[in-house]
Amino acid sequence: MSNTQADITQLLHRWREQDKDAEAELMQLAYPVFKDIAKAQLRKHHNLVTLCSTEIANEAYLKLASKAEIDWHDRNHFFAMAATITRHLVIDYIRSKNSQKRGGDIPFVSFGELQSGIPSVDESIDWLGIDQAITELELNDQDAARLVELKIFAGMTNKQIADVLNCSEATIKRRWRFTRTWLSRYLMRSENE
């Protein structure tokens, strides 16, 4: 375990330095941990499929990172990474659900809380559309893509996001206003097509 902790601290530092390889490694390290925690929570709560993404992220953080060595900047960065992982979890879940239809496994994570505090997956939200939009944004404006990911999948505040994206809170506020509008229209269009 202490090995992992050392690894993750180092990886987080490297990741902050924009090291692409570090990001991939981090993900690889963290994804199974997230998944396990989500499953364990589900077992604990039996049939209550109420899971909280922030709770999972918190627990994962405690598991992966040693508290002493990581300062709050890293914590924000960690949550930022959690957003990416959660996004993958959500999309995996939606896809598997769509392929299984009914009678499949209990979903191991519930995503409603990811977007507005609703326990359970809100399927009126076009998650696949959001994922697509982020992917498209990534080609045009990486920061904007990240912004959407952090807002929607990590529920981070403007302040936290500003810290992660290394800019001012005012910029985040301003950029989000446009980005969410753009996103709305994007989803609207894909709905009409």
Added chain:
Amino acid sequence: MHNFADLEELFNQASDLDEAARRNFIAQLQQSNPETAAELIQLLQLDRQLVKDNLMTVPPPMHADRLLQADSMLGRTLGAYTLTELIGCGGMGNVYLAQRTDQEYEKHVAIKVVQIHHNDQRIQDWFRSERQILANLEHPDICRLLDGGTDQQGRPYLVMEYVKGKTITEYCDSNRLNLKQRLRLFQKLCNAVSHAHRNLVIHRDIKPSNVLVTDDGQLKLMDFGIAALTQADADNQDTASSILHIQTPGYASPEQVKGLSCTTGSDIYSLGVLLYELLVGQRPFSLTDLSPIEAQTTILKSTAPAPSTRVLNPAETADAALPPWQSRRLDSPGQLSRHLRGDLDAIISKCLNKDSSERYSSVEKLSADVTDYLALRPVLARNGHMRYRLAKFIRRHRVGVAVAAIVITSTGYQQLQLLQERDSTVLERDKAEQIKDFMVELFEVSDPSESRGNSITVREVLDRGAQRIDSELQEQPEIQAELMATIGSVYGNLGLYEQGETLIQRALDNRIQENNGETLEAARDMHSLGELFRLGGNLQDAERFHRQALTIRQRLLGNNHQDTAISMSDLGITVFNLGKNLEAKNLYEQALALYRELPGDNRLEISSTLNNLAQVNHLGLNNHAEAEPLYRESLVLIEQLFGKVYPERLTHLSNLAQVLWEQGNPVEAETMYREVLTTRRQLLGDRHAYVARVSSTLGLLLTDMGQYAEAQAMYQQALDIFYEQVGENHWFGATVLTHMADLQQLQGNYLESEQMIKRAISIFEQALPADHWRLAYARSILGISLAGQGDYQQAEQLLAENYRVMQAALSEKSINIQNTLKRLVKLYELWDKPKRADSYKANLVNRLST
């Protein structure tokens, strides 16, 4: 895709401009780059909508969609109305101003087209019935629902009274109302909400924009229950809840945020937030700058600052949209704070309690407290606090407190025992503490409120608890016994009688081993066992245990004690079920007298005992005249205590319905039964044994009214539930089979009815004493099955014999006797012996006319 960065730049430039400059800016862009201009216009339009719903962190695709839809709707007609103007675009759909097309008279209405996601027949049906309930909600302060229907796309729409007014907060501020005026206005709102609650309608979305005040001061509560209409749609999509799409988080109660079911308590919470805002000028929590998860955590975990302190330190992130304080108030913050401190702080904090059971139990109580405040009387929210806490503690840890209470009463006996008792008090307290910890630990992973209509979680917790008692507490037999008894009772509450019986029986055995079983603890276990056996259908054992418990209690507590009264009354129920009517009546009357004398508020006990007494008179002794007023008195008490949606009230209501039915008023009875059925389902879900009982009774009534098909459906439903819930050998199911057999006979299907009734009889023979009237009744039905197939002699023998058995147990006027008489008539008609038939017929007619 257009260049994202360019578009963002243009968007930002345009947003910074004022309206006129922006138009100019766009016009220029249209010249140079019409395509981008079109895109920008769309984006700016969307942005306006998103900013308006400033809590929307996630882009709501449906909203955008609807905004564009709105244009195409104008000028269209819905029913008798033409849509003239878009006046709102909320979370639930667009609202249009509309006018009657037929020009009969000039009338403006507001029409809300509800956005639903699935065009499902069930939703349509549900919507229609729910609309009916809303349409009946007549109150001067509630915006009337006038009409409704479905548009060409299958979307439901609602036609509502058009109200032109300001929101309650704007009205108060623009008229600079003082504290008293604001409170009076708030009470008007309370009256409206309470009227709805009494009609079983929960608003679910009380917020200033739903409470309008017209210029002449008329208050109108809007959008009643509409949140529920769209909720049904969300439920239908298998998502637990989409509440936050509908509920504005600023006013949503913790349970709504968690996606649990709404109760009247949720409305009380929202009223608390609204009162806070009316008095303070800000909401309890400022959520505007928070992410959704942070907002949720705040609602679930944070305690709002007391109004009196909040007015002195307005939150930093005060809503910029609100005009400055001075322009809205007469009082200075300091003056206002002094008014708020104490009572109003307490009233609001009681509304805002995270735990809905700690809020006001009804809107009337909240309003009464405001009245008391205005009249300078002490308010419930303050002086009831300690008592309430205590009551809640008792409810949570019944075992621990029961133990403590026993110790306290026994200290009164002799000075000499005092020392000893004190020691044992310490001991008991430790014990109580341990028990409490054990239970709390068991339950902490599973919140029972989540298991509504789904006892699996609780059941698993209990099973785990039962196992742990065995493995962990062997050295502490007393605590082990207490816990077995406790968990056993909880099993019983869940309808798992056998599991409960086993555990409590073991607890009792333990106690009898420890001492001789002549203790109050043992009596309590006996009483619990009696109840479980009674509910599980084993009446003989139930009677035995109830008698034992009553004897011990009378010996140790005397007659003048609550527990003695409870024992009497529960033994009464048991012997009544066994057909011992006179003894039951006697026990009930004794218990009733005790309850009326005992100190404290015993209205609940009095009410249920009245109901039981009425039942003996009605069903056992067939004394309708005596029964009806008893039922009515008990019903009044229960409504006083709990309002209309209360399980006990429903029991009493069905009993009253039955008396009315027997007195020749089936139509009124049917209405009452249907209310009972609907409310039971609402409270317990569709698969509960109580639901089955009502269905079965309603089946009987419908049979009586000649509506055979619907009756059959009701019976089948009841039978399915009983089989599922209590097994196929319980006499509950057998009773339904009896009714079904009868229904088959009425339709001439004698062979089918014979099979059914024989099955019922064999179950009754196991469960009931040989001379019980139910058994006799079933056998008399078999008689007709045989007669229908030509076996007249055996039929006559069965009917005559069992008619006599029933006459011994029931009164002549009871439905069951009357039915048996009808069967005798039928037998002789089938047999072609008109003279004998006539003699019974004459009997029947005579009896009905008296």
